Amino acid sequence: MVLAGYTDWRLPSIDELETIIKLGTAPTIDTTYFPNTNASYYWSSTTYANVTSYAWNVHFDGGGVNVYDGVKTVVNCVRCVR
Numbered sequence: 001m002v003l004a005g006y007t008d009w010r011l012p013s014i015d016e017l018e019t020i021i022k023l024g025t026a027p028t029i030d031t032t033y034f035p036n037t038n039a040s041y042y043w044s045s046t047t048y049a050n051v052t053s054y055a056w057n058v059h060f061d062g063g064g065v066n067v068y069d070g071v072k073t074v075v076n077c078v079r080c081v082r
Helices: 014-018
Strands: 041-048 051-059 064-066
Touching: 014 041, 014 051, 014 064
Parallel strands: none
Antiparallel strands: 041 051, 051 064
């Protein structure tokens, strides 16, 4: 798929996704750089432990990093990087 002229998009790792959490704001992200971010769960590419059906996510309505709603069949938001 081509987006903004690029085809090398991917999901960030949980470590990468954690770096954009901004506690004390709602949603818990800098909306100057990430406008219109839903206060919701966002998938990472990081599998939980060795359980391939679960992945880590960040909830940008509080900044939690967890596997709640981490079953990969659940519909969550994504923030792609390249």
